[in-house]
Amino acid sequence: VPNYRVAGKTGTSKIADGARGYAAGRYSSLFAGLVPVSAPRLVGVVVINDPKGKDYYGGAVAVPVFAKVMEGALRLLNVPPDNLGGRGLDFAAMSAEQRRDLAAEGLGDEAEGVPQ
Secondary structure (H helix, E strand, O other), X not given: XXXXXXXXXXXXXXXXXXXXXXXXXXXXXXXXXXXXXXOOOEEEEEEEEOOOOOOOOHHHHHHHHXXXXXXXXXXXXXXXXXXXXXXXXXXXXXXHHHXXXXXXXXXOEOOOOEOO
16 A cells, blocks of 8 residues: 555465365455555455466455545545655565565565465
């Protein structure tokens, strides 16, 4: 979320398939976060069940949705920014390929393979 510090956690889990264990290639992707970190005003959780496409990690699928929703909500509520001129990276604006490149360089959540 541009000009705001965000705290949160991504998650990715396989979807259960009854007594047979887990469904092949099916995932649930999520991001839970709050913003702005300095004085939290909004909390949100985005869950995407069975995302389509090549990417399924929470950081690649759910974070961009969280960022877009929070950006609009912060604007509507007139919440002052807490990171003007900050040096943070805008992961939500990056393509999935850019996030994978950062993960390959050891940046982000190694358990998920994508930056947070």
